[in-house]
Amino acid sequence: MGKILKVDKVFKYFGGVKANENISLAVEEGSIVGLIGPNGSGKTTLFNSIVGTHPIDEGSIQFEGKEVSELPVPVVAKLGLLRTFQQTRIYGKLNCVQNMLISAKPEKDNIFSMFAKIPEELTAKSENLLNFVGLYQKRKLRAGDLSFGQQKLLELAMALMNEPKMLLLDEPTAGINPTLINGIIDRLVTINKEYGITLFVIEHNMRVIMNLAQKIFCLAHGQLLAEGEPEQIKNDKRVIDAYLGAQ
Amino acid sequence: MTKNRLPFYGIILAFGLAAPFLFPAFKLQISIMWILVVLALTWDVQGGQTGYTSFGNIFFFGIGMYVCAGIQIGLFFPLAEWTASGGEKTFIHAPFQYFQGIFVGLILAGIIPALVAATIGYGVLGLRGQYFGICTLGLGIAAGEIAGGIELIGAGQGMTAPPWPKGIGGIELRSQFFYYLCFILMVATFLFLKWAYKTRFGLVLNAIRDNEDKAEAMGIHTMRYKITGWIVSAFFLGIAGGLMGNMIGYIEPVEIAFAVTTYGVFMILMVMLGGKGTLWGPIIGAMIFHIFKEGFWTFFLGWQYVALGVLIVIIVVFFPEGIMGGLRERYPARFGEVVDEADIKAQVELK
Amino acid sequence: MIAITFTLHPYVGLPYTVRSFMIVIIAGLGNLPGVALSGMGLGVFEEFADYILGTEFRIGATFLLLVLILVYKRFKLSRKREYLI
Numbered sequence: 119m120g121k122i123l124k125v126d127k128v129f130k131y132f133g134g135v136k137a138n139e140n141i142s143l144a145v146e147e148g149s150i151v152g153l154i155g156p157n158g159s160g161k162t163t164l165f166n167s168i169v170g171t172h173p174i175d176e177g178s179i180q181f182e183g184k185e186v187s188e189l190p191v192p193v194v195a196k197l198g199l200l201r202t203f204q205q206t207r208i209y210g211k212l213n214c215v216q217n218m219l220i221s222a223k224p225e226k227d228n229i230f231s232m233f234a235k236i237p238e239e240l241t242a243k244s245e246n247l248l249n250f251v252g253l254y255q256k257r258k259l260r261a262g263d264l265s266f267g268q269q270k271l272l273e274l275a276m277a278l279m280n281e282p283k284m285l286l287l288d289e290p291t292a293g294i295n296p297t298l299i300n301g302i303i304d305r306l307v308t309i310n311k312e313y314g315i316t317l318f319v320i321e322h323n324m325r326v327i328m329n330l331a332q333k334i335f336c337l338a339h340g341q342l343l344a345e346g347e348p349e350q351i352k353n354d355k356r357v358i359d360a361y362l363g364a365q
Numbered sequence: 366m367t368k369n370r371l372p373f374y375g376i377i378l379a380f381g382l383a384a385p386f387l388f389p390a391f392k393l394q395i396s397i398m399w400i401l402v403v404l405a406l407t408w409d410v411q412g413g414q415t416g417y418t419s420f421g422n423i424f425f426f427g428i429g430m431y432v433c434a435g436i437q438i439g440l441f442f443p444l445a446e447w448t449a450s451g452g453e454k455t456f457i458h459a460p461f462q463y464f465q466g467i468f469v470g471l472i473l474a475g476i477i478p479a480l481v482a483a484t485i486g487y488g489v490l491g492l493r494g495q496y497f498g499i500c501t502l503g504l505g506i507a508a509g510e511i512a513g514g515i516e517l518i519g520a521g522q523g524m525t526a527p528p529w530p531k532g533i534g535g536i537e538l539r540s541q542f543f544y545y546l547c548f549i550l551m552v553a554t555f556l557f558l559k560w561a562y563k564t565r566f567g568l569v570l571n572a573i574r575d576n577e578d579k580a581e582a583m584g585i586h587t588m589r590y591k592i593t594g595w596i597v598s599a600f601f602l603g604i605a606g607g608l609m610g611n612m613i614g615y616i617e618p619v620e621i622a623f624a625v626t627t628y629g630v631f632m633i634l635m636v637m638l639g640g641k642g643t644l645w646g647p648i649i650g651a652m653i654f655h656i657f658k659e660g661f662w663t664f665f666l667g668w669q670y671v672a673l674g675v676l677i678v679i680i681v682v683f684f685p686e687g688i689m690g691g692l693r694e695r696y697p698a699r700f701g702e703v704v705d706e707a708d709i710k711a712q713v714e715l716k
Numbered sequence: 717m718i719a720i721t722f723t724l725h726p727y728v729g730l731p732y733t734v735r736s737f738m739i740v741i742i743a744g745l746g747n748l749p750g751v752a753l754s755g756m757g758l759g760v761f762e763e764f765a766d767y768i769l770g771t772e773f774r775i776g777a778t779f780l781l782l783v784l785i786l787v788y789k790r791f792k793l794s795r796k797r798e799y800l801i
Contacts, residue, residue: 169582170797171578171582171797172796172797172798173795173796173797190581190797191578191581191582191797192581192582192584192585192586192587195581195582195583195584196584200582200583200584201582203579203582207576207578207579207582208575208576208579209571209572209575209576209579209580210575210576211571211574211575211642212568212571212572212575216568216571219568220565220568220569220571220572220580220583220585221583223584224565227586229593231565232564232565232566232569232589232590232593233561233564233565233566234564234565235563235564235565236564236565236568251715252713252714252715253713255707255708255711256708256709256711256713258704258705258708259704259708259709262575263709267713268713271713276583280583280584295713298713298714298715300715301714301715302715304715305715488787488790488791489783489786489787491787491790491791491794492786492787492790492799492800493799493800496786496790496800499734499737499782499786500782500783500786500787502734503734503779503780503782503783503786504779504783506730506734506775506776506779507776507777507779507780507782507783508776509776510773510775510776510779511773511776511780513772513776514769514770514772514773514776520772521772
């Protein structure tokens, strides 16, 4: 299995702030990789750079061997690289099923598919996925009326509807009722094993990410601090210092 | 919802077809009402469905007006001489020429604004929120002022549209002819949008309205959909402009063609009154607005603008969701939104 | 001050509102020296437009400049994948 995502010496500045400094990492296809670090270390910025929300100042980002740092966001998404947002983004005035329907990939993308009727099978598929994340009973509600945690689940379902090859998840368990977190972990593992989707997950919940990920990268102050397997990272002094502050 | 709507459509259709004979004195008024419905429906495509408040959709209306009249005249007579001085007295259209002119004129009045929308769409629709509003406002006003400087189309004096040819009926037939054209345009716009909103197109526009960044992040080429929406609006607006120009008979750049301060703003108010983002909202809003406006002009002459201003304030303050929006909040069941209390209170369970 | 020099009518404020908006857009919100410069620049532009294109195109040219500036800003910002907020 090759590297599905290669981030090579990426720099991103916001004015004088070095949000990402010389970040180089690679994600193995079909794996679950974690990205941890204290607040403000540049994790979400890195996700934004990978997906194309903003251009990078230096470096290269390759997805499946293709250079994506110059591509606009919809093109990157159509290549199969999706992301979810830390502050949930869903279509507030539409109901959950409609949110799902619009997230599905159309077969062709031309003027005819623009005015094509939405196929019936998609409704069944969206209801199945909503059931998968536990939102089946709420499928007719307006997405804007859901709670924050429920919106996070909806976002996850919407991403799955689009059948991505790789999914960048930005704090998927933040705001979720702790009793549901085990369910989420199970589902993320299922997504990875059964659907073959590579996961790159930003997480603050150490229990979740240590159980979930096969490899973890740690960022601090915009730089890559450490990388390795969960056991290594858990015991790495630099990581502990970064989170707790050097004694 | 659609099954018991059929008799409702039948009533409107019957009213529409019979109106010139039921209310012969109000033919022109009802024609203008249908034009206003088209204005409202097309504005809603940008304003209500896509969330892009356009202050300059009247731009296409004006282009259509000038294109139609220009073709009607230009096909047979030199345009510059027509507009120079009282051209309608020197150059008389034969009946065949007149109808050929209108036919070709209206078609081009739809196509040319659509092409304009396709050309400037990529630039203008890249702006968001208030900047889009200001840019379109600038477009509308600039077009009016610039048209007021071009001698070929009459400059500040404006130009007259070709008069109805002598020898075929009189005013009666003319009003009826244009009435039915307006009604057909309104029905065509309504049916097209009714169909379009049910397809992926409608859903994507709503997604853009709710969260454009999310739509892009999910792989939707939002610019394509926005431009297509503008092309659709421009097409119907252009034809509406062509018809209006002929009905009024006199085309003045800033007050009648590129009427930003009157019809340009009325478009927005009508849709707000009726309910943004719904299919029937703009129609109801346009009809009610027109009836109120005509009522004010008849009964409050002298104070009609004050009354109109008060109406505008009332609309903005008390009907932010519009009539259809308010109805949807009160009776969601009738709109197909069944909301079960149990669903709202249910806890999410992940087994 | 305008009321002293010209005749008053309800829409007398519109061109001035648009001009001030244009000046702020060119300079960028909050950029006071930039606003002063752009204001003078716009004044010069209007006089030249009046002279070169003729008085009847003066206001039209101003509003057209507004459209062009906004579209120019849109393309320049889209290089950085940002949006005018």
